[in-house]
Amino acid sequence: MVAQNAAAMWNALRGIVCVYKPAEASVRKLRRDLIMKICKGLNEVDENQYYRPFKPHTSNATELIQQSVDRSVDLRDHPLVYGPKFDELDLSLSWSNFLGWNTSGVLLFGLRSGTQSARYIRENRSSRAYRIKGVFGQATDTGFKNGKVVERSTWRHIKPFHFDKILSAMQAAHQKKMFEMSGIDMQSQLAYELAAQGPIRPINSKLPIIYGIKCIDYEGPEFTLEIQCINEYETYLVGLIHEIGVRLHSTAHCTAIKCIRHSYFNLDHALLSRHWDLKNILQNIRMCNRILAENEHVLKQTSIALR
Template sequence: MLVPEAPAVWNALKGLICIYKPAEVPVKKLRNIFIHKMCQELNNLKVRPPSGYVDIQGDPSKQLTVLVRPNLADNPLVVGPRYQEQDLPVSWSNYLGYNTSGVLLFGVKSGTKQAKHIRENLPTRSYRVKGVLGQVTDNCYKTGKVIQKSTWKHVKRENMDKFLSAMQAAHQKKMFELCGVDMQSQAAYDLAIQGLIRPANSKIPVIYGIKCVEFDGPEFTLEIQCVNEYEDYLMHLINEIGLKLHSTAHCTGIQCIRHSRFTIENALLMKHWTLPNILENMEKCEEVLKNNQGTSVTLA
């Protein structure tokens, strides 16, 4: 089997990749692990040999001997590996919190521009957020200390669905208010038919859709479609839902299942981070972008 040369692989290593971030692993650490892994595999391939230098020997008044010798100053044992971690630029398109797992987009080399473009267009994301009724913790997450307990058996699936529908309607109304239009006006209709309305302020979380997909009291799972969200916001959202249902609740897990047009099906697990798999994933990500190019749903 023909082993590819490192320079050819290095030139092909550019674009977007979709990976799966585990919970309790910071994004920065995951980025460093990825860069280290890629450089390590590149250096295990056939790299360029040390450059030579011209060595002229002999008496200048007589015949000279010209030799080309290996340049020890260019030897990997002297200058280090051919591919070093600081030479591989990688940036993320979406930032997931420490306790959040799921879809994470990395831009590699020229792909950092694509990652930035997606990030600045405020794409929506979808999450599966799990919670437990009857307890509240000091940090609204399962790792915190339980500071209050309450009854929860009065909370039924229909109560949850009714409240979530009202919450979704309230967020949609808020979105139109931020745009300065009345929901019953023609201007609101014109905005709605153009697609999802995004807030002008990128720091204001907005929920476009929220529903309960699993309910087995006291545990429940919500599917949330939103923009400008962050981990603490989703945790406190579970706490707020518990209070509104005349109980208490805390979050037990957050999973990002979609970012822009990229889903868990596109995400590559850490154990599969090899150069062939990464290059294949880049091609698939490029197909996702091409299939939605020029449409309003490209970054939805």
């Protein structure tokens, strides 16, 4: 590890850390667990500086006592005297994107001064990509698989080309609404120039917009969608699956939601909870900070365009 002591590690804990959130886990609990892991690791490193192995090289009792005295430490700085040096209340950690209870995938945290970067990404309203699984033929009271089945219907009439037609129409409707809210004619030169620069962000930060939606797997009654969107939330995505079922003259409910990309971070960058230790966290922070530095100019251009 690059850092050799607890103080150096503490100074290096600044920036963005990308973790993997499992389904049926709250973001707040993951935040607490991550803080506990970091503080525990720092305190263990701090204690190891005082508990050095003592290997006497003499059998003489007088010389043995003298060696012990010479190797002693200042008890005023001993962990058993002043307690843990690193406390959970001293570590600031905030999330950049909030994933619902049933949603898994990429989750960004800002650590210490990195909370500013997390806020910058959040306010920049970067697009996210999801992989959503659903099942035709059943509707539940919650729209998710853990709900009670309230309606059953047929699904065998649904063919792949029917599916693709509905998804294309939904994507086109969202793009049209996006331009209408911006007050721009879709047939104008301005609309073309804006579209060439990248996805257009709606002025209303609470309005979900779908930039792309496609079916990547369909083996009736189960299907998998890949969606690129902005301003979304879990309830909206679950309702989207229900709406697709209705449009295809059937019913459907959601079985899984996974965030596979947020801004410039994807599943390859996400740190699993079983790897949450100081070494891996520090490596992840360095990697994420490097990714942000490489794409900083793009984020700034997008931020200016949103004003």
